[in-house]
Amino acid sequence: MAAKIAFRASGSEVAQAAFKTLQARYGDVPASAADVIVALGGDGFMLETLNATIDLDTPVYGMNCGTIGFLMNEYAEDGLPDRVAAAEEATINPLRMRAGTADGTVHEALAINEVSLLRAGPQAARLKISVDGRTRMEELVCDGALVSTPAGSTAYNYSAHGPILPIQSEVLALTAMAAFRPRRWRGALLPKTALVRFDILEPEKRPVMADADSRSVRDVRWVEVRSEPAITHRLLFDPGHGLEERLLREQFT
Structure with missing residues (x-):
């Protein structure tokens, strides 16, 4: 019996056209009743889909109707049930961010790729960095810093010259953006269990936003960042094109 499919599509014309075509061909069920969720769009829409279905233990198979599509499979109308049945599964844990603001409010959010801190004014940010309650850097002067998962290590992290991490590695990447002091500090590799805390120094003069x-x-x-092991996202990829292969291939491109 073919898997029951729930389709989700981004708002782009390409994704909406694909949605109508595939829905008519394969049917469509609510996500809560589906064996698999098929996301039609780009990487941003895949992240949105994973967050929107976080309470469902349902794998997500993406088909690229966007630009880069690192987290997506190639789009094709034919043979979708067979592709889903043969797909390789990758499991990833998101990051949990807790951020305290000037008015005392604490905001929480989950991130599959990365949590980043960015200067929000004309002057560089000044950050104190602690890991598991121990101060590791009294002052980082920079445009920003981020903590990345292995799945997100080829995204913003890689653009900031951070390392690409194997998908099954039990580490997080802490990467600086345009570090001024210490000069050219590139960051660190941390255990996946680490709790990373950033304290913003001179926040009125040097405002910072978290993302x-x-x-x-x-x-x-x-801002505090840690991996959230209680939440697992399941992604499906065509055989030979899984996340581990993509991350390895990216390093030789």
């Missing part, structure tokens, strides 16, 4: 997969919090005073 968890494009969900932003402004005027932060401190």
Whole structure:
């Protein structure tokens, strides 16, 4: 029996056209009743889909109707049930961000790729970095810093010259953006269990915003980031094109 499929599509014309075609051909069920969720769009829409279905233990198979599509499979109308049945599964844990703002509010958000801190004014940010309650850097002067998962290590992290991490590695990447002091500090590799805390120094003069997969919090005073093992996302990829292979291939491109 073919898997029951729930389709989700981004708002782009390409994705909406694909949605109508595939829905008519294969049917469509609510996500809560599906064996698999098929996401039609780009990487940003895949992240949105994973967050939207976080309470469902349902794998997500993406088909690229966007630009890069690192987290997606190639789009094709034919043989979708067979492709889903043969797909390789990768499991990933998101990051949990807690961010305290100037008014005392604590904001929480999940991020599949990375949590980033960015200067929100004309001057560089000044950050104090602690890991598991121990201060590791009294002052990092920079445009920003981020904590990345292995799945997100080829995204913003890689653009900031951070390392690409194997998908099954039990580490997180802490990467600086345009570090001024210490000069050219590139970051660190941390155990997946680490709790990373950023305290913002001179926040009124040097405001900082925090971002968890494009969900932003402004005027932060401190930010804590850790992996969230209680939440697991299941992604499906065509055989030979899984996340581990993609991350390895990216390093030789």
